Amino acid sequence: MPANGSPLKHLGFLHIAPFSPENPSQGFTDAIDLFRHAETLGFDSGWLRTRHMQYGVTAPGVMLGALSQATERIELGSAVIPLEFENPYRLAEDLGVADLLTGGRLRPGLSVHPPRFDDAVNRTVFGPGWETDDYGYERIMRLIGFLQGEKVRDVGPYEGFGGNFDSETVQPLSPGLVERLSYGSGSLKSARWAGETGLGLLVSNIGSAENGIRDFDAAQAALIRAYRDALPEQRPGRVAQARVVVPTDETSPEQRARYEEYVQRRTPRTRKVLGEKTIIAVDRMGSTGEIVEQLRSDPSFEVADEFIVELPFELEPSDWRHILEQCATKIGPALGWEPRL
Numbered sequence: 001m002p003a004n005g006s007p008l009k010h011l012g013f014l015h016i017a018p019f020s021p022e023n024p025s026q027g028f029t030d031a032i033d034l035f036r037h038a039e040t041l042g043f044d045s046g047w048l049r050t051r052h053m054q055y056g057v058t059a060p061g062v063m064l065g066a067l068s069q070a071t072e073r074i075e076l077g078s079a080v081i082p083l084e085f086e087n088p089y090r091l092a093e094d095l096g097v098a099d100l101l102t103g104g105r106l107r108p109g110l111s112v113h114p115p116r117f118d119d120a121v122n123r124t125v126f127g128p129g130w131e132t133d134d135y136g137y138e139r140i141m142r143l144i145g146f147l148q149g150e151k152v153r154d155v156g157p158y159e160g161f162g163g164n165f166d167s168e169t170v171q172p173l174s175p176g177l178v179e180r181l182s183y184g185s186g187s188l189k190s191a192r193w194a195g196e197t198g199l200g201l202l203v204s205n206i207g208s209a210e211n212g213i214r215d216f217d218a219a220q221a222a223l224i225r226a227y228r229d230a231l232p233e234q235r236p237g238r239v240a241q242a243r244v245v246v247p248t249d250e251t252s253p254e255q256r257a258r259y260e261e262y263v264q265r266r267t268p269r270t271r272k273v274l275g276e277k278t279i280i281a282v283d284r285m286g287s288t289g290e291i292v293e294q295l296r297s298d299p300s301f302e303v304a305d306e307f308i309v310e311l312p313f314e315l316e317p318s319d320w321r322h323i324l325e326q327c328a329t330k331i332g333p334a335l336g337w338e339p340r341l
Contacts, residue, residue, distance in 0.1 A: 007336025010306030012045030013038055013324060014079055014242050016313040017057040027055075028063065030317050032070045037321060041328035042339020045075035045107065047242075047308060052085055056313065061094030068101035073340065077107035079202050079242060079308070080184035083139045084115055085125075092146035092170045099174040106177060109202045110143070111184040112136055137193060140183070146170040147178045182240065186278075191223045195230030200238040203300070205281035205310065209273050216270070216281045220300035228303075241301060242308035246285040247326035255319065259285065262312055288330040295335065307335075 015034060019027020035046045046067070050060045057063050060078045067076050076098075081091070099106035114135045115122045122130050146152075149169045158164040182200030185191040187208045194201050203220055213219040224239050231237045244266075246259050263285045270282045284291050295301045309327050311320045328339055 010044045011332045012308040014047040014310045016049045018313045039074040042341045047077035047079040064098040075105045080109040080111040084135045088143040096172045096174045099177045107180045109182045191227040192230040195227040201227045204242040209277045209279045217298045224303045239304045240306045241304035244283040244310040292334045
């Protein structure tokens, strides 16, 4: 972890892969090109943010499969797949296929949450009886069981019909995939659960004001410590922190104005508690030196193991490339990170 000024060992980025409804395929093509570009810059990981009923990547398994064939080295993650929309059995199949296609580079991030739409929409999306389903951690435990090859059924002796292809477990199984699962947490309760379960931890720019801590960075540092305290003995854990980073070095006047407008629109929400306890981090914007200083003074950055650059989805492909290039050539190295080239 980059504690006490030690070098940053792992640098990644997070992308929503946005698209226009008039030409969605172009958005996916742009995303694949961006992941290829990030790999050439030496990034350690690239992550997809799953969206449903929005103009962003909606089928992470399909997109991760495509990225597996477009890249060779970079780790491919999901941050996160919301399991209320998934059948754990089918998701286990998708993740197994995608991981094998990557050669073991997949890092699935998961979350659980009850359906968030109104009742009429929930009936349409989840079907009749959605109110009685369990949308909690049990879904993740079922997924883990399937990925570990827990027996699902008995298979009798082959009787010569249709080929001897039947399996007692979900297929395909990809060795080591379960060890790369992470949970996306924004509360002390879920962070402790992730630690107790032995999952990795994903934290982002959305968190919770708990135990009287309103400052976002301090609250997230406390959350990470709670996760580490809950880990089983001999389990090191892995904490990836994602934050929006908007470097202004080497920008055109128009580009800088666009960046500033983006951050200014988002800043007011960081000055208050939203709802019961939701708090949001300030975007990291400024010169290379300013951003490095902001990160080094953040107690949550100091206790994380890796840093993930969240790309603003309202910007353009040229902006995303600029941000990745600044992070890979200036910000990362200033933090002691070395690109994997």
